Amino acid sequence: MEIISIIIPTLNEEKHLPTTLTGLADRKDIQLIVVDGGSEDRTRETAADLGARVILSSRGRGHQLNRGTEASRGELLLFLHGDTILPQNFSDAVRKTMKNGYAAGAFSLHIDSSAKRLTMVAACANLRSRLCRMPYGDQGIFTSRENFDRIGGFREGPIMEDFIFMRSIRKLGKIHILKEAVSTSSRRWDNMGIIRTTCINQIIVAGYWCGVPLPTLAEIYQRMQGVAAKNQGVNHDSSTRPH
Structure with missing residues (x-):
């Protein structure tokens, strides 16, 4: 086997x-x-x-x-x-x-x-x-x-x-x-909110298709994730893992 x-x-x-x-x-x-x-x-x-x-x-x-x-x-x-x-x-x-x-x-x-x-x-x-x-x-x-x-x-x-x-x-x-x-x-959606999480992820995917360099995408993702977390009053996940 x-x-x-x-x-x-x-x-x-x-x-x-x-x-x-x-x-x-x-x-x-x-x-x-x-x-x-x-x-x-x-x-x-x-x-x-x-x-x-x-x-x-x-x-x-x-x-x-x-x-x-x-x-x-x-x-x-x-x-x-x-x-x-x-x-x-x-x-x-x-x-x-x-x-x-x-x-x-x-x-x-x-x-x-x-x-x-x-x-x-x-x-x-x-x-x-x-x-x-x-x-x-x-x-x-x-x-x-x-x-x-x-x-x-x-x-x-x-x-x-x-x-x-x-x-x-x-x-x-x-x-x-x-x-x-x-x-x-469900922690990512619970922490950031469903709409915010979905929008952030789709922006990153769109950026990839448009040729944005990966380090820049990662920086954008971290920044957007941090802003979303601050608005929600939670600690954001530091991993770069768009869905």
Whole structure:
């Protein structure tokens, strides 16, 4: 049976990791790798206690994902956010997708909230990913090691690493979006507000298509995120992760 290496980049994810990791490290067909970018909480200790191999890395999701892949041994690679929970039958779905000849795949998105607006956000994200075959990182994207190597892995820029990765791997073949859904935390939308979060993310994507350099996009994203957080009276997430 092909081993699936699950690679999780983290930064201060102590709160969410127990739910994300529970049960994954107990399986012989799964390799669990957490690549930490300098957490100031107990993220690394929590990951190790739950059976994950912990790797220290400089901060930056693209760099962390590449570091985790270098340390992995699985024929299949699954890239997961630290606040996202896989469906129960994820391994069978991943193996079946890759066995059927797809270049890569991802799960459908469920946002862990009872808010109807967030149900609509998830529905729109799922429609977009199916129509465009462009899933984002919080959907748990996966591919083979061979395909990962063929495109040179993730671009190690300050932002848009999952978007660029999927654009590159889509040139190798079809992308399959599974009906099974991952469940991701609603914290970004809760902190910033649904409309603000959506608008900020779409501005960043539009800027990318217009050729704005990635460092500039990252600076714009951080600034807009900070202003939104200040208006909401909350601390903003310092990661650059547009949805």
